[in-house]
Amino acid sequence: AKYLGVIRSQLTALSEMVERILTMSREEREDFTLRRERILLAGMLGALAEKFRMQAAKPARVTVDVSPEGLTAFADRFHLSHALDNLVDNALKYSGEEVHIRISAGRDGGRVVLRVADDGIGIPEKDLPRICERFYRVDKDRSRNSGGTGLGLAIVKHLVRRYNGEMEIRSKVNEGTNITIRLP
Ligand code: ATP
Ligand code: MG
Numbered sequence: 001a002k003y004l005g006v007i008r009s010q011l012t013a014l015s016e017m018v019e020r021i022l023t024m025s026r027e028e029r030e031d032f033t034l035r036r037e038r039i040l041l042a043g044m045l046g047a048l049a050e051k052f053r054m055q056a057a058k059p060a061r062v063t064v065d066v067s068p069e070g071l072t073a074f075a076d077r078f079h080l081s082h083a084l085d086n087l088v089d090n091a092l093k094y095s096g097e098e099v100h101i102r103i104s105a106g107r108d109g110g111r112v113v114l115r116v117a118d119d120g121i122g123i124p125e126k127d128l129p130r131i132c133e134r135f136y137r138v139d140k141d142r143s144r145n146s147g148g149t150g151l152g153l154a155i156v157k158h159l160v161r162r163y164n165g166e167m168e169i170r171s172k173v174n175e176g177t178n179i180t181i182r183l184p
Contacts (some may be wrong), residue, residue, distance in 0.1 A: 095120030
């Protein structure tokens with residue numbers, strides 16, 4: 001049972017890696033088209049929070065704040081939720097024994113501001129400039145057990161760029177990480 005457990009978790013990590021690499025290469029293709037559809041953010045973020053509450057293997061408080069309540073984004077539903085999924089996945093993985101994750105959406109002039117904030121382990125300042133590079137991971141020993149590939153943020157950054165949006169990362173070791181996406 002023990003070895004089957006190990007095999008199962010390695011297989012899961014592997015299929016996640018394959019999926020991410022495929023997404024990445026698909027998104028890099030020139031002819032790749034992003035749909036633009038109205039997305040009710042409260043619904044999307046609420047579903048995302050619920051998913052992570054259920055799959056978390058540690059005490060995780062996941063809160064959602066959308067203001068104004070009926071706020072919508074104009075983007076591709078599949079890709080936007082995949083990007084936010086990557087951010088919440090990180091917030092959950094790179095934290096201590098328990099974590100509080102705040103997912104929020106708001107408006108800034110004509111732009112939609114999406115934010116995922118956590119009170120996890122944080123990212124050292126020296127790593128911040130490279131954190132969105134493909135396969136870049138902080139402190140391999142510390143993050144080895146989390147089974148990541150280092151592609152999540154690269155994919156998010158790529159997608160945000162495709163929408164002419166901006167991505168901002170703020171982080172402090174032992175205090176937490178705050179990732180903000182602004183979309184036109
Ligand atoms: P993947 O997302 O492909 O499974 P990954 O999580 O390692 O793998 P990224 O999501 O690109 O890759 O993140 C890169 C690195 O940035 C991570 O390995 C981790 O060291 C650091 N990191 C990302 N998000 C956070 C966070 N919220 N708190 C602390 N460190 C983070
Ligand atoms: Mg990740």
